[in-house]
Amino acid sequence: MRSDDGLPDVMVGNDLPTGQLPADRPRRHGRVTLAVAAAAIGLALVGSFFLRQQRATDPPAPRQVSARETPAEPPSTLAWLSALVARDGMSVTVYAGTSAECEELVQPQAAVVEQDGTRVVIAVKARTGRASDCTTGGNAIPLLVSLPEPLGDRVLRDAASAVPPPTYLERDLPALSGDKRWSPHPGQWASTEDGWFQGYNGPGGLSLLAAARPTAEASRPATVATLTIGARKGVITGGAESSWTLWWEVGEVTYSLRLTPTEGSTVSLTQFKREMGRLHWN
Incomplete structure (x- = not known):
């Protein structure tokens, strides 16, 4: 039986036990709901405790190493x-x-x-x-x-x-490192070669290239003149229009010094010999 508002009517009279009012039913329903909720919370806490215990005994997962950390x-x-x-x-x-x-x-x-x-x-x-x-x-x-x-x-x-x-000796070269007129500059060469060289900047825009390589691999142009350097005798190749080179041999090694003038100028053979004579030779 429904009221005019469409909600069920509340039963009264003989349909209820003696001494119980209709309002008692929702209060009992509320106590039951609270009890169920408390039980659910308890079960959740117990489950969480056992889960933590299980995780504590599990072996640690392997650490993922990124590409940057690869040894x-x-x-x-x-x-x-x-x-x-x-x-x-x-x-x-x-x-x-x-x-x-x-x-x-x-x-x-x-x-x-x-x-x-x-x-x-x-x-x-x-x-x-x-x-x-x-x-x-x-x-x-x-x-x-x-x-x-x-x-x-x-x-x-x-x-x-x-x-x-191939091994080269500084004592077979002039002491250019101690000559303040000449300053070395960085030099590199193809690593497939076994020679050695070092470039220097000198007075008046002159440049000097010291080099060494096994005599069996050295290729020398035609001799223009000779020059005594210290206890050794060298030969000179080249020309005033390009550059002059002094060559000498020690054992199985051929050393050389090439003097190149600044662009647009020339160096005579006499000037070249004079410059070589000013170097400190052993």
Whole structure:
């Protein structure tokens, strides 16, 4: 039976137990609802406790390592190309590089790994990577190695190849480092070559190039004149229109000095000989 507003009528009279009012039914319903809610919260807390206990005993999940965190490959022992022994014999500069295009050595290091009365073995260790500047990639770089005692007559050997690469001696060159008229400038060459060179800027715009390579690989133009330099005799090639070069040999090594005038000027043969005579020779 419904009232005019469409809601069910409330039963009264004999339909209810003695002493119970209609309002008692919603209050009992509220107590039941609270009890159910309390039980649900209790079960949730118990479940959460056991879940935490289970997680505490589970082994940790493996950590994901990004590409940037991947350990780099260890450096390799690489063959070096040539060496320049200091004038006092207490240090050696070895030249190493990679011939691959647009590739360079990463954190190269050189050190003595073995020595005795007849030899000194030097190892170069490095990784290879893409060159930051491809115009300089594939070039040799100098690595200075200090020796515990002078090299003397001992032979330098490469730890990677076990052979003696070409070795050049500062004492066979003029002492340009102590001549204030000439200032060295950086120089690089293709690492596939085993020669050595160093450029200098001089007075009046002159430039000088000191070089060395195994005599078997040296190619020398026709001789124009000769010149005594210290205890040795050299030969001169070239001409006043381009440049003059002085050549001399020590053992199996050919050394040279090429003098080039500033653009638009010339240097006579007499002037060239005078400049060579002003250098400090052993």
